Amino acid sequence: MVSRAAAAIRTRPRREREAEVLVWPDLVFIEFISALIFSIALMVLSAMVNAPLLNRADPDTTPNPSKAPWYFLNLQELLLHMEPAWAGVIVPTIALVLLAAIPYWDRDQEGQGVWFGTKFAGRLTVFGFTAATLITSLLIIWDGSLHVVWTENVIRGLGLNSDFAWPGGLDWFRNLRGFDTGIPWDSLGFTIGGFTMFDDWRAIPLGIPGTTTDPWLLNLNFPSFLSQQIIPVATMVGLPVLFVLFCKMLGWIHTRRDIALLIFSAFIGVYLTTTIVGTAFRGQGQDLKPPWDIVVLEE
């Protein structure tokens, strides 16, 4: 009895003995040399750069900024732009599950065993990586309100208006939180079938009717629900979809492997950008700063 997964696999008909080399010495030699190079390189690095050791841990003195280890700073970066439950737990979990699921979705055996096995693989990789890096950087700049600072500085600097300030009417475009305060939600309210927008979003009765006189109220905390959950999630789902549609339009996508290449490359771009920004560009109060301006204060 052969399982379905095993039956779907095409096997290579013959062993090409003449194309094979012996593991000893060919492979063992390479492994030995690479291990040697890494040992020497790490030994030299360790002789030159000391592992950091700060003051003894003190729960009463908080460093500002406080940062997780560098490999989690991508998540800490997400934390600044959305609800903590999404940034710290749900997004990474979904990302890892999707990552693990790639081979169960892209099951075609064509293109395995060679670098960038499809016709447009190179373009998809470069586009996915570059576009994702660029868009992520722009989104971070926007949510850090750097565009506000830059616009004000440029207009003041050019002498057009020496006390120019970001117009109040554009407060909603300052950053993600701007959607909460910059839009007059109360005056935009309306009613659908006894459900008042947006006040009723703050207390949605849940629970089985009739079982309790005091239903459990779900507080969706409206404007913040929009800016901290709906918009970030829509961005994280929508941008990859747009990427795929755009590349389909260009005729670069023909197989699932192409989609996987595009999305994986974009993922690597986002992963790297958020890690680098979180590591090198976040100063006190997690404000965006160039690396040379970052000082850690103990408070």
Next chain:
Amino acid sequence: MANLERAPRKSFNDLIYDLIFKNYVWQSIFRTGYPNTPRNQMLAVATNVFLHLHPTRIHRTHVKITHTYCLGGLSFFMFLGLTVTGVLLMFYYVPSIERAYQDIQELEANVRFGQLLRNMHRWMAHAMIILVLLHMMRVFYTGAYKPPREFNWVVGVVLFILTLLLSFTGYLLPWDQLAFWAITVGTTMVGSAPVLGDESKFLLLGGFSVGPNALIRFYTLHVIGLPLVISIFMAVHFWRVRRDGGLARPL
């Protein structure tokens, strides 16, 4: 003419060679000499406990550096190096909040090569994370996750998570400000999970904040719990590489 039948006198080099390699003790360890025929070279791989993870023969394209850049093997090599340096560090380190920080200071100041030992462990840990990530990218971009290697890709993702956890649990141990606040930030993120968030955080820390219980938990996970788990997954990972027909290559 009896002289002709006598064996020629051995040179000094031959004498030394025989003294080292042809004595009873050496030959009890290495039963044969250097394997210089294809048959013996295959036997050398197949019968050696350390080398037998390998097949005896391998496709020509797979020994090209640019095909794998040795990333998976180097990740494993980092694990081995971290085990060795880690065991040495354990001689000098006691996981209590009274002693941990002081032990690291004394390791750096009073132990010969102590600072170097700690540096090696630190930089190898960082290198391992980077190598594992690069290895994952190599496998992805060469399409090596495709059937029949689906499950091994999943095992690889688990190994990636375990690598991060190993590094994260080790991060707390020096008990300095960097360690303490990094773990505080990290575990606060865990605590924000929508379901069982606070419970997971409590389980991880053995309390509501980073303290002595957290230190002993992280230490135990770091030096025995996670290494055991990752060893099992690594064994499966390597075994499956062999079982799935070695490295992927075009049909």
